[in-house]
Amino acid sequence: MRNFIILLFLCLLTNFSFAQTQLEMNTEAGANYQKADKELNSTYTKILKEYKSDTTFIKNLKASQNIWIKFRDAEMKMKYPDREPGYYGSIQPVCWYNYLEGLTKKRTKELKIWLTGIEEGDSCSGSVKMK
Numbered sequence: 001m002r003n004f005i006i007l008l009f010l011c012l013l014t015n016f017s018f019a020q021t022q023l024e025m026n027t028e029a030g031a032n033y034q035k036a037d038k039e040l041n042s043t044y045t046k047i048l049k050e051y052k053s054d055t056t057f058i059k060n061l062k063a064s065q066n067i068w069i070k071f072r073d074a075e076m077k078m079k080y081p082d083r084e085p086g087y088y089g090s091i092q093p094v095c096w097y098n099y100l101e102g103l104t105k106k107r108t109k110e111l112k113i114w115l116t117g118i119e120e121g122d123s124c125s126g127s128v129k130m131k
Contacts, residue, residue, distance in 0.1 A: 060127075
């Protein structure tokens, strides 16, 4: 009887466990990156609108963003150089998207300072507006 109760408990426990297939994990990681990329693009667009009268800044922002995209792509190639299929294992798409998401979130955070501004009195604020 005791063994039956333990077996029943284990069966019930497995019914409530959360498990994902590799495809589901890949899809979720890809969706998380897409969300981060959407936020980056939204932040970039807002900066373009807010600083539209500062044409020199806008020109330099666009150049900076183009260079960042090249950096991001090079960073991904450095982290995951092209190898034969299966080299990094089945988890590689999740790892790829997680790293890409992290780079994208970091860039978004760096750009948001132009929207939130800097406290007045910061003599090194450069092109960032004051709060």
